[in-house]
Amino acid sequence: MKNEEYIKYTYKHRKIVIYLAEKYIKEEMVLNQIKKHDIDKLFMYMFYDKKDISKIHRTLSNHHDNEKEKTYIDYVEMVLDWESARYTKPDKPLNSYDTLYKYYPHMESKILPILRKFGIDKSCLKMEEDVLNYAKNIDDSKESIKKELKEYIDGYFS
Numbered sequence: 001m002k003n004e005e006y007i008k009y010t011y012k013h014r015k016i017v018i019y020l021a022e023k024y025i026k027e028e029m030v031l032n033q034i035k036k037h038d039i040d041k042l043f044m045y046m047f048y049d050k051k052d053i054s055k056i057h058r059t060l061s062n063h064h065d066n067e068k069e070k071t072y073i074d075y076v077e078m079v080l081d082w083e084s085a086r087y088t089k090p091d092k093p094l095n096s097y098d099t100l101y102k103y104y105p106h107m108e109s110k111i112l113p114i115l116r117k118f119g120i121d122k123s124c125l126k127m128e129e130d131v132l133n134y135a136k137n138i139d140d141s142k143e144s145i146k147k148e149l150k151e152y153i154d155g156y157f158s
Contacts, residue, residue, distance in 0.1 A: 003045035006053075008140045009088070010041045011148070015138050016084035017077075019131065024080075024118040030073050037063070037077060039152055042145070065104055075107075079114045087127060087135045095125050 014037055021034040040061075044053045058064045063077035070078075082099040085092035094102060097120060100111050115121035 002047070003050060006050050007042055007045045007145060010038050010045070011140050011145050012088045012135065012138050013084055014038050014042075016087045016131065016135055017080045019134050020080045020084055021076075023130075025076065030076055033073050034077055034080060036152075037081070042149060065107070070110070075110045076114055078107075079111060079118070079120075083120060087131055095120065095123075097121055097125070098123050 017037045018035055021031055025031060025034075038057070038061075041053055041057050044056065048056075059066055060068075062068050062070055062074040063081055065078075079096050082094070082096035085099075086095055096111075097115055100107065100115070101123075104111070112121060
């Protein structure tokens with residue numbers, strides 16, 4: 001399968017983003033947007049190279065630092081994206097607070113209130129055991145990934 005390792009990587013990352021959203025947020029509208037997090041990448045990996053996908057995704061996704069206008073929900077998704085990375089991406093060990101100040105200090109006024117609301121507004125926070133356990137038990141088999149993609153397509157057409 002083309003880009004199988006990136007598909008699994010993104011699938012696990014998505015699962016953690018959704019897990020964190022359900023942990024920190026109870027607003028249905030926010031959760032609905034978060035449940036679509038990076039789904040485009042899972043589909044694109046089947047056809048394109050990673051480098052191209054990363055460029056397209058970062059340009060078109062509201063949860064990335066780009067020229068697109070952002071809503072509060074987009075900033076929440078951005079925070080969850082950063083926070084989840086340390087649980088599934090060994091190459092990205094920073095928590096969301098440290099990511100903010102290392103790479104995106106210009107967004108402090110939008111991001112810091114969200115970090116405070118979630119209680120993750122400190123540097124070098126330890127990883128949370130429940131999230132680590134959840135991450136460790138994610139089933140990233142081809143069958144699970146296919147099922148998620150199929151459910152997304154079925155929901156899109158219903």
